[in-house]
Amino acid sequence: MNAAAPATSDVFVLECIAAIGDTNVLRDPSDMAGYLTDWRKRYTGQARAVLRPGSTEEVAEIVRIAARHNVAIVPQGGNTGLSGGATPDESGSQAVVSLSRMRAVRAIDPANNTITVEAGCVLADMQRAARESDRLFPLSLAAEGSCTIGGNLSTNAGGTAVLAYGTTRELCLGLEVVTASGEIWSGLRGLRKDNTGYDLRDLFIGAEGTLGIITAAVMKLYPLPAAHMTALAAVDTPHEALKLLEIAQRAAGPLLTGFELMSDFCLSLVGKHFPDMRYPFAERHGQVVLLELSDNESEEHARNLFESLMQTAFDEGVVQDAVVAQNLTESRAFWNLREHIPLAQAEEGLNIKHDIAVPISRIGHFIDETAVLIAAAAPGSRMVVFGHLGDGNLHYNVQTPEGGDPRAFLKTYQTQLNRIVYDNVVAHHGTISAEHGIGKLKVEDNARVKTPVELSLMRALKHALDPHGRMNPGKVIADA
Structure with missing residues (x-):
């Protein structure tokens, strides 16, 4: 010892x-x-x-x-x-x-566009290894300097590039898993097509370690883009942001890799707590959209495409103002505005967080309706709404009223406001957890919003793969 x-x-x-x-x-x-x-x-x-x-x-x-x-x-x-x-x-x-010691990159196959890594490999290290082979691993999260691919897979993490590349599940081709009985399933096949029965891989992705332990994975890679182009666009409402999304997708198609929504209050919090981060427009606007294109042709091609789609948006009265990053430093500054919203929220005090998703077409209506319900239930609440508009994922958070006691606010309103948000999510055919997982936090809410058939199937899977309930008990599904 x-x-x-x-x-x-x-x-x-x-x-x-x-x-x-x-x-x-x-x-x-x-x-x-x-x-x-x-x-x-x-x-x-x-x-x-x-x-x-x-x-x-x-x-x-x-x-x-x-x-x-x-x-x-x-x-x-x-x-x-x-x-x-x-x-x-x-x-x-x-x-x-x-799994922190298991961080090796086992193999990179540029011709197959795959990377095989152990579960403890830090996301930023994966991205770096891919770039060194002239490839892109597109998963990108605020915690990428410390989160691991095993954790990303276990929660089916999303991030900022889901619009173009999909969630972690969609980036995964194969897994290596230790089962609840201590056997090793080696499914590290880098295949795009494999129609040989049940999809065991997808059972373990998003299961948060309740069915087995992911120890390695084969993940997709992509050619490195020749250029990135980033812009901020000012719009009045989320409804106008959705119109801009339609214009951008029509003009850029798969080249549109980022489309983030930030309310004016989100950016006002960033400015309050991080005054060096300047608001990007001369006048305040209800919403700001961050767009990013990844172009395999050239920077000139990306810029021309951006200018064309923005001109269309101006002509149709969708966009009120816009600014295009002229270099990597400006692009990074735009993304910093987005990434500092959670940090500014933390500085402002405790808040009630929701990681939800609804169909993209319902986002504007969901935001409008839910804001009215919350204002009636908890007057003075401040809504911090931002997220990945392009894939329907919103971080729909409720901040304590100005000058209020955050702890008292949470104690009084958290259960009620969670119920309001989640019930309206279900009414709009959405989900109460888009990319953060269920964990301990949402077990009871998950049991409430899932149908009896869904819960029965989930419990059957849990019992079949972990009959003694030893794998991460108390997470994802109650009384499994």
Whole structure:
């Protein structure tokens, strides 16, 4: 044992030490602390140990040891999740299995446009490895410097480029998974077509470690674009933003890779808490849209396309003002405005967050209707609405009234406002979790909005693949 590790008579822990080495079995509270609290600091649990395997075989051995001793396992990647899905409960009986040591890029196949990586590979490292092979891995998130591909897959992360490239699920061609019984399923096939039965891959994506532990994946790559073009466009309402989306898709088609909506209040919060970030227009506007094109031909071609679609939008009275980035620095500044909205919200104080999606055609109506309902239920609430308009995903957040007590506001209104938002999401045929997962946070709400048939099928899958309920219990689906 290392000097810092406390002595133990726990047979489970001792067998894990024998399997993966003493230094990779953390038991000291100070060593475990960073693994026991979620990113938003909403949940803090306890753990029997934090286990850090270095290979798929070691993960499988840990699962087999856990099965012998009936120990529940909580898989964890970069611990950047936003719904508590990678946090153990408070019992101290569960073991956290961190994939952080398994970060290798196993292979890149430029001709097949694929990259094979271990689950602990940090997203930014994947992007870098792809660029070094003259390829693009398009998944992009605010947490890309610390989140891992295993975590991205387990929550089916979205990000800013879903409009063109799809979610993490759509970027994945094959998986390697350790099952609840400790067997290894090797499905690392980089195939676009494989019609040989049930799609096992998709069962594990988005399951948040409740069915098995993803240990490696084959992901799609794309040719590096010759140019990126970024612009901000001012519109009056979300309805006008949707008209601009239609114009942009008609003009640019698959070259349109980003289309983000930001309300004026979002940007006012950014300006308040980050005064160096200048509002991009001389006058305030109800909404600002961030558009990005990725062009495989040339920067000139992208710029001409942008100017053409913007001219159409001006001619049709959709856009009130616009500015096109002239260089990489300006482009980065535009994206910084978008990426600092959550940070500005945090500076403003506690708020009620919702990661929802509705059909794109319903977004304007959803925003209008829900704002009226929330204003009636909690007068003075400030709506922080932004997100990936191009794929229907909104971060629909409610900020405490000006000068109010955030903790008191959450205590009084959180359950009621969640119900209002989620009920209207369902009424518009949407989902209560678009890209952050269910985790602990939305288990009860998920059970309420899912149909009995859906819940029955999910429970049947859980019981079939994890009959003893040892894989990340208490997450995604209640009473499984």
